[in-house]
Amino acid sequence: MYPRQFDYVAPTSLDEAYGALGDDSKVLAGGMSLIPLMKMRLLSPGTLVDIGRIPGLDAIEDKGDHISIGALVRHSTTAGHPLIAQHAPALAQAAGMTGDVQVRNRGTTCGSLAHVDVAADQPAAVLAHGGVAVVGSASGTREVMADAFCMDTLTADLSPNEILLEIRLPKAGPGEGSAYDKLGRRGGHSDYAVAGVAAWVKMDAGSITDARVAITGVGTKPSLLPEVSQALIGTDGSESAVASAAEHAVDGVTVLEDLYGSVEYKTHLAKVYAKRAIQKAIGSIRA
Numbered sequence: 001m002y003p004r005q006f007d008y009v010a011p012t013s014l015d016e017a018y019g020a021l022g023d024d025s026k027v028l029a030g031g032m033s034l035i036p037l038m039k040m041r042l043l044s045p046g047t048l049v050d051i052g053r054i055p056g057l058d059a060i061e062d063k064g065d066h067i068s069i070g071a072l073v074r075h076s077t078t079a080g081h082p083l084i085a086q087h088a089p090a091l092a093q094a095a096g097m098t099g100d101v102q103v104r105n106r107g108t109t110c111g112s113l114a115h116v117d118v119a120a121d122q123p124a125a126v127l128a129h130g131g132v133a134v135v136g137s138a139s140g141t142r143e144v145m146a147d148a149f150c151m152d153t154l155t156a157d158l159s160p161n162e163i164l165l166e167i168r169l170p171k172a173g174p175g176e177g178s179a180y181d182k183l184g185r186r187g188g189h190s191d192y193a194v195a196g197v198a199a200w201v202k203m204d205a206g207s208i209t210d211a212r213v214a215i216t217g218v219g220t221k222p223s224l225l226p227e228v229s230q231a232l233i234g235t236d237g238s239e240s241a242v243a244s245a246a247e248h249a250v251d252g253v254t255v256l257e258d259l260y261g262s263v264e265y266k267t268h269l270a271k272v273y274a275k276r277a278i279q280k281a282i283g284s285i286r287a
Protein backbone atom coordinates (compact mmCIF):
# COMPACT_ATOMS: atom_id res chain seq x y z
CA MET A 1 0.00 0.00 0.00
CA TYR A 2 1.15 3.58 -0.61
CA PRO A 3 1.35 5.98 2.32
CA ARG A 4 -0.99 8.98 2.48
CA GLN A 5 0.43 12.16 0.93
CA PHE A 6 2.98 13.98 3.09
CA ASP A 7 5.46 16.83 2.89
CA TYR A 8 9.17 16.01 3.04
CA VAL A 9 11.91 18.30 4.28
CA ALA A 10 15.62 17.53 4.58
CA PRO A 11 17.21 20.20 6.78
CA THR A 12 20.98 20.60 6.89
CA SER A 13 21.19 21.95 10.45
CA LEU A 14 19.58 21.15 13.79
CA ASP A 15 18.08 24.66 14.03
CA GLU A 16 16.41 24.17 10.64
CA ALA A 17 15.14 20.75 11.76
CA TYR A 18 13.67 22.13 15.01
CA GLY A 19 11.95 24.84 12.95
CA ALA A 20 10.36 22.23 10.67
CA LEU A 21 9.09 19.99 13.50
CA GLY A 22 5.56 20.40 14.80
CA ASP A 23 2.50 18.54 16.06
CA ASP A 24 1.87 16.80 12.70
CA SER A 25 5.48 15.90 11.87
CA LYS A 26 7.75 12.90 12.40
CA VAL A 27 11.53 12.64 12.48
CA LEU A 28 12.81 10.31 9.74
CA ALA A 29 16.12 8.56 10.55
CA GLY A 30 16.73 5.14 8.90
CA GLY A 31 13.03 4.75 8.02
CA MET A 32 13.13 1.01 8.82
CA SER A 33 10.15 1.26 11.20
CA LEU A 34 8.55 4.56 10.21
CA ILE A 35 8.14 3.89 6.48
CA PRO A 36 6.45 0.44 6.93
CA LEU A 37 4.01 2.02 9.43
CA MET A 38 3.23 4.78 6.91
CA LYS A 39 2.79 2.27 4.08
CA MET A 40 0.35 0.29 6.23
CA ARG A 41 -1.35 3.62 7.04
CA LEU A 42 -1.00 2.99 10.74
CA LEU A 43 0.76 6.35 10.87
CA SER A 44 0.17 9.33 8.55
CA PRO A 45 2.32 12.31 9.51
CA GLY A 46 1.77 15.53 7.55
CA THR A 47 5.53 16.23 7.32
CA LEU A 48 8.60 14.02 7.44
CA VAL A 49 11.68 15.78 8.77
CA ASP A 50 14.63 13.77 7.41
CA ILE A 51 17.60 14.30 9.74
CA GLY A 52 19.94 12.35 7.42
CA ARG A 53 21.69 15.44 6.01
CA ILE A 54 22.50 17.10 9.33
CA PRO A 55 26.26 16.92 9.88
CA GLY A 56 27.79 15.72 13.15
CA LEU A 57 25.19 13.12 14.14
CA ASP A 58 26.81 10.00 12.71
CA ALA A 59 29.69 9.32 15.11
CA ILE A 60 30.48 7.03 18.00
CA GLU A 61 32.90 8.93 20.21
CA ASP A 62 34.81 8.63 23.45
CA LYS A 63 33.82 11.77 25.36
CA GLY A 64 36.08 11.14 28.36
CA ASP A 65 33.57 10.01 30.97
CA HIS A 66 31.11 8.36 28.54
CA ILE A 67 30.68 6.94 25.03
CA SER A 68 28.37 8.89 22.72
CA ILE A 69 26.29 7.29 19.93
CA GLY A 70 24.92 9.95 17.56
CA ALA A 71 21.42 9.97 16.10
CA LEU A 72 22.56 8.78 12.67
CA VAL A 73 24.78 5.87 13.75
CA ARG A 74 23.56 2.76 11.92
CA HIS A 75 23.04 -0.62 13.59
CA SER A 76 25.96 -2.06 11.57
CA THR A 77 28.32 0.64 12.88
CA THR A 78 27.23 0.03 16.48
CA ALA A 79 27.67 -3.73 15.97
CA GLY A 80 31.23 -3.42 14.69
CA HIS A 81 32.66 -0.38 16.48
CA PRO A 82 35.70 -0.98 18.73
CA LEU A 83 34.47 1.48 21.41
CA ILE A 84 31.13 -0.35 21.68
CA ALA A 85 32.93 -3.73 21.74
CA GLN A 86 35.10 -2.45 24.60
CA HIS A 87 32.54 -0.53 26.67
CA ALA A 88 29.13 -1.99 25.78
CA PRO A 89 29.48 -5.57 24.44
CA ALA A 90 25.78 -6.37 25.04
CA LEU A 91 24.82 -3.47 22.76
CA ALA A 92 27.28 -4.58 20.06
CA GLN A 93 25.72 -8.06 20.20
CA ALA A 94 22.13 -6.69 20.13
CA ALA A 95 22.94 -4.44 17.15
CA GLY A 96 24.48 -7.40 15.31
CA MET A 97 21.28 -9.40 15.89
CA THR A 98 18.96 -6.60 14.65
CA GLY A 99 17.20 -7.59 11.42
CA ASP A 100 19.15 -8.48 8.30
CA VAL A 101 22.16 -6.80 6.70
CA GLN A 102 20.02 -4.27 4.77
CA VAL A 103 18.18 -3.25 7.94
CA ARG A 104 21.45 -2.98 9.87
CA ASN A 105 22.96 -0.76 7.17
CA ARG A 106 20.01 1.67 7.23
CA GLY A 107 18.36 1.64 10.66
CA THR A 108 19.84 3.65 13.51
CA THR A 109 20.52 2.70 17.14
CA CYS A 110 18.90 5.96 18.31
CA GLY A 111 15.88 5.29 16.05
CA SER A 112 15.47 1.89 17.67
CA LEU A 113 15.43 3.51 21.14
CA ALA A 114 13.08 6.31 20.02
CA HIS A 115 10.66 3.84 18.43
CA VAL A 116 10.19 1.67 21.59
CA ASP A 117 9.03 -1.46 19.75
CA VAL A 118 7.95 -4.11 22.27
CA ALA A 119 10.41 -6.57 20.72
CA ALA A 120 13.35 -4.31 19.81
CA ASP A 121 16.81 -5.61 20.67
CA GLN A 122 19.04 -2.60 21.27
CA PRO A 123 16.86 -0.73 23.81
CA ALA A 124 17.23 -3.68 26.22
CA ALA A 125 21.02 -3.47 25.90
CA VAL A 126 21.02 0.32 26.32
CA LEU A 127 18.99 -0.12 29.54
CA ALA A 128 21.33 -2.82 30.87
CA HIS A 129 24.33 -0.56 30.20
CA GLY A 130 22.72 2.32 32.13
CA GLY A 131 22.35 4.49 28.99
CA VAL A 132 21.09 8.05 28.94
CA ALA A 133 19.04 9.65 26.13
CA VAL A 134 20.06 13.19 25.18
CA VAL A 135 17.06 15.01 23.72
CA GLY A 136 17.28 18.33 21.87
CA SER A 137 14.82 21.02 20.85
CA ALA A 138 14.92 24.73 19.98
CA SER A 139 14.93 25.44 23.74
CA GLY A 140 18.04 23.36 24.54
CA THR A 141 18.89 19.81 25.56
CA ARG A 142 17.79 17.52 28.39
CA GLU A 143 18.99 14.12 29.59
CA VAL A 144 16.72 11.21 30.50
CA MET A 145 17.70 7.76 31.78
CA ALA A 146 16.94 5.33 28.94
CA ASP A 147 14.59 3.31 31.18
CA ALA A 148 12.39 6.37 31.78
CA PHE A 149 12.78 7.42 28.12
CA CYS A 150 11.09 4.14 26.99
CA MET A 151 7.71 5.10 28.44
CA ASP A 152 5.34 2.58 26.85
CA THR A 153 4.65 0.62 23.65
CA LEU A 154 5.83 2.81 20.72
CA THR A 155 5.99 5.76 23.12
CA ALA A 156 9.24 7.51 24.03
CA ASP A 157 9.64 10.54 26.26
CA LEU A 158 9.83 12.81 23.20
CA SER A 159 7.53 15.66 22.23
CA PRO A 160 6.84 16.34 18.52
CA ASN A 161 9.37 19.20 18.41
CA GLU A 162 12.23 17.18 19.92
CA ILE A 163 15.03 15.04 18.44
CA LEU A 164 16.93 12.25 20.19
CA LEU A 165 20.44 13.61 19.55
CA GLU A 166 22.55 10.88 21.12
CA ILE A 167 22.70 7.96 23.52
CA ARG A 168 25.36 8.21 26.25
CA LEU A 169 26.78 5.03 27.74
CA PRO A 170 28.99 4.80 30.84
CA LYS A 171 32.53 3.59 30.10
CA ALA A 172 33.34 0.07 31.25
CA GLY A 173 35.50 -0.37 34.34
CA PRO A 174 37.40 -3.34 35.81
CA GLY A 175 35.39 -6.46 36.70
CA GLU A 176 32.47 -5.58 34.38
CA GLY A 177 30.94 -7.79 31.70
CA SER A 178 27.80 -7.81 29.59
CA ALA A 179 25.93 -9.92 27.06
CA TYR A 180 22.72 -10.05 25.03
CA ASP A 181 20.90 -13.19 23.91
CA LYS A 182 17.51 -13.78 22.32
CA LEU A 183 15.23 -16.13 20.51
CA GLY A 184 14.24 -14.45 17.23
CA ARG A 185 10.79 -14.85 15.68
CA ARG A 186 12.09 -17.23 13.04
CA GLY A 187 14.06 -19.29 15.50
CA GLY A 188 17.46 -17.68 15.03
CA HIS A 189 18.96 -14.32 15.90
CA SER A 190 18.15 -12.13 12.87
CA ASP A 191 14.64 -11.04 13.68
CA TYR A 192 12.65 -9.29 16.39
CA ALA A 193 12.91 -10.96 19.79
CA VAL A 194 10.27 -13.41 20.98
CA ALA A 195 12.26 -13.03 24.17
CA GLY A 196 15.59 -11.24 24.55
CA VAL A 197 17.66 -10.39 27.63
CA ALA A 198 20.60 -8.04 28.11
CA ALA A 199 22.73 -8.40 31.23
CA TRP A 200 25.45 -6.18 32.69
CA VAL A 201 27.32 -7.48 35.73
CA LYS A 202 30.14 -6.14 37.93
CA MET A 203 32.23 -8.51 40.05
CA ASP A 204 34.81 -7.92 42.74
CA ALA A 205 36.77 -10.64 44.56
CA GLY A 206 34.50 -13.39 43.26
CA SER A 207 31.18 -11.75 44.13
CA ILE A 208 28.65 -9.78 42.12
CA THR A 209 28.65 -6.20 43.43
CA ASP A 210 26.28 -4.65 40.89
CA ALA A 211 24.03 -5.80 38.03
CA ARG A 212 21.47 -4.51 35.56
CA VAL A 213 19.31 -6.91 33.55
CA ALA A 214 16.73 -5.87 30.94
CA ILE A 215 14.17 -7.80 28.94
CA THR A 216 12.47 -7.32 25.57
CA GLY A 217 9.86 -9.17 23.51
CA VAL A 218 7.66 -10.43 26.31
CA GLY A 219 6.02 -7.32 27.79
CA THR A 220 4.71 -3.93 26.70
CA LYS A 221 8.18 -2.42 26.25
CA PRO A 222 11.87 -3.17 26.83
CA SER A 223 12.36 -2.78 30.59
CA LEU A 224 14.79 -3.25 33.45
CA LEU A 225 14.34 -6.18 35.83
CA PRO A 226 15.39 -4.83 39.25
CA GLU A 227 14.35 -8.03 41.08
CA VAL A 228 16.77 -10.08 38.97
CA SER A 229 19.58 -7.61 39.67
CA GLN A 230 18.86 -7.62 43.41
CA ALA A 231 18.85 -11.42 43.47
CA LEU A 232 22.28 -11.49 41.76
CA ILE A 233 24.04 -8.91 43.92
CA GLY A 234 26.04 -10.52 46.73
CA THR A 235 26.15 -13.95 45.11
CA ASP A 236 29.20 -15.67 43.62
CA GLY A 237 27.59 -15.84 40.15
CA SER A 238 27.47 -19.64 40.23
CA GLU A 239 25.06 -21.48 37.97
CA SER A 240 22.61 -22.06 40.82
CA ALA A 241 22.73 -18.39 41.90
CA VAL A 242 22.10 -17.24 38.33
CA ALA A 243 19.29 -19.78 37.82
CA SER A 244 17.58 -18.62 40.99
CA ALA A 245 17.91 -14.91 39.99
CA ALA A 246 16.56 -15.72 36.51
CA GLU A 247 13.38 -17.06 38.11
CA HIS A 248 12.47 -13.36 38.65
CA ALA A 249 12.67 -12.61 34.89
CA VAL A 250 9.05 -11.54 34.56
CA ASP A 251 8.58 -9.95 38.00
CA GLY A 252 6.82 -6.63 37.37
CA VAL A 253 6.39 -7.40 33.65
CA THR A 254 2.94 -7.76 32.07
CA VAL A 255 3.68 -10.74 29.81
CA LEU A 256 1.71 -10.47 26.56
CA GLU A 257 0.55 -13.33 24.37
CA ASP A 258 1.11 -12.73 20.65
CA LEU A 259 1.48 -14.65 17.38
CA TYR A 260 4.82 -16.00 18.58
CA GLY A 261 3.93 -17.43 21.95
CA SER A 262 1.54 -17.85 24.85
CA VAL A 263 2.07 -16.16 28.21
CA GLU A 264 3.38 -19.47 29.63
CA TYR A 265 5.85 -19.98 26.76
CA LYS A 266 7.13 -16.40 26.90
CA THR A 267 7.51 -16.61 30.69
CA HIS A 268 9.56 -19.78 30.24
CA LEU A 269 11.72 -18.18 27.50
CA ALA A 270 12.29 -15.08 29.64
CA LYS A 271 13.80 -17.21 32.40
CA VAL A 272 15.88 -19.31 29.98
CA TYR A 273 17.32 -16.24 28.19
CA ALA A 274 17.87 -14.36 31.45
CA LYS A 275 20.00 -17.25 32.70
CA ARG A 276 21.91 -17.46 29.40
CA ALA A 277 22.61 -13.73 29.11
CA ILE A 278 23.72 -13.41 32.75
CA GLN A 279 25.99 -16.45 32.48
CA LYS A 280 27.53 -15.06 29.29
CA ALA A 281 28.09 -11.69 30.98
CA ILE A 282 29.81 -13.38 33.96
CA GLY A 283 31.79 -15.62 31.58
CA SER A 284 33.09 -12.55 29.75
CA ILE A 285 34.55 -11.19 33.04
CA ARG A 286 36.18 -14.50 33.91
CA ALA A 287 37.53 -15.05 30.40
Ligand SMILES: Cc1cc2nc3c(=O)[nH]c(=O)nc-3n(C[C@H](O)[C@H](O)[C@H](O)COP(=O)(O)OP(=O)(O)OC[C@H]3O[C@@H](n4cnc5c(N)ncnc54)[C@H](O)[C@@H]3O)c2cc1C
Nearest residue numbers: 027029030031032033034099107108111120121164191192
Ligand atom coordinates in the same frame (compact mmCIF):
# COMPACT_ATOMS: atom_id res chain seq x y z
C1 LIG B 1 12.65 -6.28 7.81
C2 LIG B 1 12.93 -5.61 9.13
C3 LIG B 1 13.43 -6.38 10.17
C4 LIG B 1 13.69 -5.80 11.41
N1 LIG B 1 14.18 -6.58 12.40
C5 LIG B 1 14.45 -6.03 13.61
C6 LIG B 1 14.98 -6.83 14.66
O1 LIG B 1 15.28 -8.03 14.52
N2 LIG B 1 15.21 -6.23 15.85
C7 LIG B 1 14.94 -4.89 16.06
O2 LIG B 1 15.15 -4.41 17.17
N3 LIG B 1 14.45 -4.10 15.07
C8 LIG B 1 14.19 -4.63 13.86
N4 LIG B 1 13.71 -3.82 12.85
C9 LIG B 1 13.49 -2.37 13.11
C10 LIG B 1 14.79 -1.59 12.81
O3 LIG B 1 15.76 -1.89 13.73
C11 LIG B 1 14.60 -0.07 12.80
O4 LIG B 1 15.73 0.43 12.18
C12 LIG B 1 14.47 0.67 14.14
O5 LIG B 1 13.40 0.21 14.87
C13 LIG B 1 14.18 2.16 13.95
O6 LIG B 1 15.32 2.86 13.53
P1 LIG B 1 15.28 3.80 12.24
O7 LIG B 1 16.51 4.61 12.25
O8 LIG B 1 15.00 2.99 11.04
O9 LIG B 1 14.06 4.78 12.60
P2 LIG B 1 12.83 5.31 11.73
O10 LIG B 1 12.11 4.19 11.11
O11 LIG B 1 13.30 6.40 10.85
O12 LIG B 1 11.94 5.95 12.90
C14 LIG B 1 11.26 5.12 13.83
C15 LIG B 1 10.55 6.03 14.84
O13 LIG B 1 11.48 6.66 15.71
C16 LIG B 1 11.45 8.09 15.51
N5 LIG B 1 12.84 8.53 15.48
C17 LIG B 1 13.88 7.93 14.83
N6 LIG B 1 15.02 8.56 15.10
C18 LIG B 1 14.70 9.60 15.91
C19 LIG B 1 15.47 10.63 16.52
N7 LIG B 1 16.80 10.70 16.38
N8 LIG B 1 14.81 11.55 17.29
C20 LIG B 1 13.47 11.47 17.45
N9 LIG B 1 12.70 10.52 16.91
C21 LIG B 1 13.31 9.59 16.14
C22 LIG B 1 10.70 8.32 14.20
O14 LIG B 1 10.04 9.58 14.19
C23 LIG B 1 9.73 7.14 14.21
O15 LIG B 1 8.63 7.45 15.04
C24 LIG B 1 13.45 -4.38 11.60
C25 LIG B 1 12.95 -3.62 10.55
C26 LIG B 1 12.70 -4.22 9.32
C27 LIG B 1 12.17 -3.37 8.19
